[in-house]
Amino acid sequence: MDRFLGFLPARGALISAAVYGIVCYSSLKISEKMTSSYSLPWQKEENRKFREKMKKMEEKK
Numbered sequence: 001m002d003r004f005l006g007f008l009p010a011r012g013a014l015i016s017a018a019v020y021g022i023v024c025y026s027s028l029k030i031s032e033k034m035t036s037s038y039s040l041p042w043q044k045e046e047n048r049k050f051r052e053k054m055k056k057m058e059e060k061k
Helices: 011-038 045-060
Strands: none
Touching: none
């Protein structure tokens, strides 16, 4: 067991890495929420799909 645990970094480095990972993940999720809530109507995916569908219908006419 000592051979395996000897390769691990110091406890402070592991804790720092865990905190950094949590901060990165939470900032990514906050950024996604902000982007989706502040996007303009023409930037939203469902509106984009609807416009493409309307274009296809107009082309068939």
